[in-house]
Amino acid sequence: MFTVFKREISSFLSSLIAYIVIVVFLLVTGLFMWVFPDYSLLDFGYASLDQLFIIGPWVFMFLIPAITMRFFSEEKRTGTIELLFTKPVTDTQIILGKFFAGFALVVFAVLPTLLYAVTLWFLADPVGNIDTGGIIGSYIGLLLLGAVFVSIGLFASALTDNQIVAFILGLFLCFFFYSAFDSIKLFNLPVKVQLVLEQLGISAHFYAMSKGVLDSRDLVYFGSVIALFVALTKTVLESRKW
């Protein structure tokens, strides 16, 4: 597993993907946080990082499928998948190796934004008067959301040997899981159905966490969605054996 992980990471670094992803993520979130007049923290007047956690998921929605799109589709297209799957490692180890490589990149993109939090600490009046709990919860939520997107992207990539298809499919599935459930519930549906639909989407759990409350239900939700997509990926890859 570590061998696969290492190769993916070095491939990120040598192909510039890592740098581009990190720079774009920081650029977009930075602009919304500090520069754009209507959204910027400085105009807003409240010492909160909400802007980052509203924009973050949407940026990830585009960036993560772009990171993950080549994971399996490239291997399928070039045939290296046959070599990889005849090495003495299990399919699950390969999938997890790639998953953690994608997740590591997400972590490295998020890490520098801790500077925003530190800045906020000093900007607040009195200094340090910020919602630390909420911010920590939001960060954990953002990372888990990133992990879910990585697993979705991994699945999309396993479905096809075409990277563009994998990207678009991944983007759509990320969007669907993030916000479509919220929109569907706006239809005139019974309240119980609405509640269930809301709980199926990512955003409800993400916002629950951003309040600073680490509810086990939310953690279980993120964990199960990741497990679901990893299992689906495994099933798709094993379809060669049918």
Added chain:
Amino acid sequence: MSVQVKQLTKIYGTQKAVDGISFDIPEGAIVGLLGPNGAGKSTTMKILTGFIPQTSGMATVHGLDVEKNSLEIRRLTGYLPESNPLYLDMYVQEYLHYAAGFYEVNDPAKRVKQMLEMTGLGVEQHKKIGQLSKGYRQRVGLAQAMLHDPKVLILDEPTSGLDPNQLVDIRALIKEIGKSKTIILSTHIMQEVEAMCERVLIINKGKLVANDAVAQLQRKVAGGITVQVEFSDAVQQRELRSLSGIQEVRNEQGNQWLVTGDAKTDVRKTLFDYAVRSGKTVLSMSQHENSLEEIFRELTQKP
């Protein structure tokens, strides 16, 4: 036995890619898997390496079942898939280190160096694989397959698309490696089998049509020697046929004939004596090798 295959069958949808193949390969042999395109060579290899499972039958490598002990078998075998897929964005050395990471290799750095030397990649080791010529990529593929000193090497068309010089190099390399390992290689080039292999398995439409030592196969199909002869005057086919010890007579063109005798007869002498007796002149006579190429065509073109 290093590799044992019993009644192996693989069905894709409704198509039988491999149809009840059985063979044994002793340890240390170099075996050529021969067949026209789409005969089932690659499928057989994919089953042996554990990439896809068989539909029925069984295959063992070093006594291990390919389905139940897939991971152990993968540790014992090196595999070069068809068309030699590689990560083109990696450096040669980096790639070999990566490949070594999958196995328990003592001192990977030393082993990689050894492989680079053995495959003659030393000069190219700091290049990206994408920059290499096809011959050198093939060497990278081979180096990758042999890194962990496998007991069995499975090479799917290891020499396809190489120029004649590279061909000779790679063949020599494979032969060198074959001294200490069991090698199964597939090809549809006959000379390759003649040059490298001790045994040959010929597959046609998923069925095994020959399983012999190379020399034996040549004798088996050919019978005796065949001679190409040209007479000065017209000759009747039945006249030639009636000579003692002649098995087959074929007209090539005009007065040129292909004459095959049985194993005991020297056809050249018979033909010469015949010519003298009937007052004709032999313009040319040459021994016609029954090459593997012809054997292959004969075996694989039967309806």
